[in-house]
Amino acid sequence: MSKTEICPVHKKCGGCRYQGVPYEEQLKIKEKMVGKLMGKYCKIYPIAGMEDPKHYRNKVHAVFDRDRKGNIISGVYKEGTHQVIPVESCMIEDVLADEIIGTIRKLAKSFKIKTYDEDTGYGLLRHVLVKRAFATGQVMVVIVTASPVFPSRNNFVKALLKEYPQITTIIHNINDKRTSMVLGEREKVIYGKGYIEDMLCGKKFRISAKSFYQVNPVQTEILYKKAIDAAGFTGKEYVIDAYCGIGTIGIVASDHVDTVVGVELNRDAVRDAIGNAKANNIKNIRFVCEDAGRFMVRLADAARRDSSVRLPDVVLMDPPRSGSDEAFLSSLVKMSPKTVVYVSCNPVTLERDVKWLEEKGYKAEGVWPVDMFPFTEHVETVVLLSHKKPDGHINVKVEFGEGEGKVPLDNIAKRAESYKPKERVTYKMIKEYIEAKYGFKVHTAYIAEVKRDLGLPMYDAPNAVEELKQPKKHPTAEKVEAIKDALKHYKII
Numbered sequence: 316m317s318k319t320e321i322c323p324v325h326k327k328c329g330g331c332r333y334q335g336v337p338y339e340e341q342l343k344i345k346e347k348m349v350g351k352l353m354g355k356y357c358k359i360y361p362i363a364g365m366e367d368p369k370h371y372r373n374k375v376h377a378v379f380d381r382d383r384k385g386n387i388i389s390g391v392y393k394e395g396t397h398q399v400i401p402v403e404s405c406m407i408e409d410v411l412a413d414e415i416i417g418t419i420r421k422l423a424k425s426f427k428i429k430t431y432d433e434d435t436g437y438g439l440l441r442h443v444l445v446k447r448a449f450a451t452g453q454v455m456v457v458i459v460t461a462s463p464v465f466p467s468r469n470n471f472v473k474a475l476l477k478e479y480p481q482i483t484t485i486i487h488n489i490n491d492k493r494t495s496m497v498l499g500e501r502e503k504v505i506y507g508k509g510y511i512e513d514m515l516c517g518k519k520f521r522i523s524a525k526s527f528y529q530v531n532p533v534q535t536e537i538l539y540k541k542a543i544d545a546a547g548f549t550g551k552e553y554v555i556d557a558y559c560g561i562g563t564i565g566i567v568a569s570d571h572v573d574t575v576v577g578v579e580l581n582r583d584a585v586r587d588a589i590g591n592a593k594a595n596n597i598k599n600i601r602f603v604c605e606d607a608g609r610f611m612v613r614l615a616d617a618a619r620r621d622s623s624v625r626l627p628d629v630v631l632m633d634p635p636r637s638g639s640d641e642a643f644l645s646s647l648v649k650m651s652p653k654t655v656v657y658v659s660c661n662p663v664t665l666e667r668d669v670k671w672l673e674e675k676g677y678k679a680e681g682v683w684p685v686d687m688f689p690f691t692e693h694v695e696t697v698v699l700l701s702h703k704k705p706d707g708h709i710n711v712k713v714e715f716g717e718g719e720g721k722v723p724l725d726n727i728a729k730r731a732e733s734y735k736p737k738e739r740v741t742y743k744m745i746k747e748y749i750e751a752k753y754g755f756k757v758h759t760a761y762i763a764e765v766k767r768d769l770g771l772p773m774y775d776a777p778n779a780v781e782e783l784k785q786p787k788k789h790p791t792a793e794k795v796e797a798i799k800d801a802l803k804h805y806k807i808i
């Protein structure tokens with residue numbers, strides 16, 4: 316890229332720190348930055364860059380305002396302020412998205428729509444968000460207003476669709492709070508299905524207005540492939556996909572493992588994730604809508620109390636920029652999955668969390684930087700961590716038998732028995748016990764229900780969000796007794 320192609324607003328916008336820096340050089344700078352933070356732990360592999368590093372962003376947000384002359388403008392906030400810098404086109408944003416936003420500016424003028432004034436709280440139009448699915452061509456437009464009353468809304472939508480028939484859904488979002496958050500709680504689908512669908516790594520994904528979706532789909536495929544390759548799946552693993560968003564990594568990984576549980580805080584994203592698993596006909600994945608740290612604490616706790624709770628073999632984690640938290644990491648360490656694959660968009664919090672895990676028995680084995688955000692200073696990174704084997708051993712001489720300083724043999728047998736790991740009791744074992752003893756079969760959901768009624772942990776049962784959608788049947792009294800008998804037999808109660 317030549318130095319003459321510098322964006323006129325880059326200094327005020329502050330997004331593209333590497334304006335005018337040749338792309339190859341940008342990659343070197345990012346690789347060096349990751350090396351500086353992570354090089355002390357393990358090998359840093361060469362950064363994966365883009366062939367064409369422009370117009371990669373599939374999500375474009377514009378804030379609306381008026382300039383001093385009263386003209387409607389849209390763009391970005393000046394770095395560190397709430398002053399709007401007009402942007403007509405941007406070298407990293409999707410071209411169609413920028414054009415649609417430009418047309419909304421024009422329509423707002425002809426429909427005499429007032430832009431929202433943050434200082435006075437007057438006016439209607441606050442933001443426009445455009446999301447585009449590069450693989451399918453579907454386009455979502457979210458119009459954010461300060462009030463639910465949007466005069467001539469239908470005609471406005473008609474005029475927009477006339478210019479851009481490729482728009483597949485339009486959402487009216489209402490944000491009446493004095494906040495820097497773009498989207499408000501309330502939204503109404505005013506055209507189309509209310510979501511768009513994209514393809515990633517051969518799987519279909521539905522994306523809602525409020526769900527997180529990686530902004531650079533070309534590099535996301537590379538990122539997910541690196542994460543899945545790093546995990547080295549054999550097909551038998553129980554995997555937790557923590558901070559899973561709309562389930563993308565877990566769904567892509569599901570073909571290579573036994574079971575995946577995705578954990579995510581945002582309800583809309585979990586709803587998308589459940590729909591995505593169904594749309595791709597994936598049966599070995601389920602989703603939990605919960606704080607990831609809380610989920611891990613509950614799972615570690617349940618595993619301590621009930622040996623039938625299955626522990627993860629691999630944890631894939633992709634937290635927000637702030638990184639993970641101690642609740643999550645300390646429970647992870649308690650469950651000691653043999654592999655952790657950490658995907659991060661912030662090398663600083665990544666280093667902090669990896670340091671913590673290294674101190675608690677994990678070893679970083681490899682770091683793969685991926686350039687998801689060309690021209691900006693941001694970089695995405697995949698780190699593989701493995702559980703450390705014991706460092707060495709010490710020799711202790713022990714004499715067995717009777718008498719002082721000797722260890723009686725029957726004591727050893729007793730202690731060995733008490734240290735023997737408890738057999739992991741699975742739903743399959745409970746079913747087989749019941750079928751052999753009582754001659755009838757019981758459904759997993761019935762075992763789950765009895766366990767729940769007895770206050771036992773439910774981690775192997777279908778996830779709560781999905782369960783709500785199923786019509787509920789209950790086991791007969793005879794089956795309840797048989798299940799309780801099996802639980803007693805296996806010393807769970």
Ligand SMILES: C[S@@+](CC[C@H](N)C(=O)[O-])C[C@H]1O[C@@H](n2cnc3c(N)ncnc32)[C@H](O)[C@@H]1O
Pocket residue numbers: 527528529557558559560561562563564578579580581584605606607608633634635636660
């Ligand atoms: C960087 S995104 C990754 C999403 C997904 N893995 C992907 O590749 O699209 C982080 C996700 O973590 C979710 N999140 C943030 N804080 C969380 C928390 N405390 N517990 C669970 N999920 C959280 C966000 O809603 C977001 O979907």
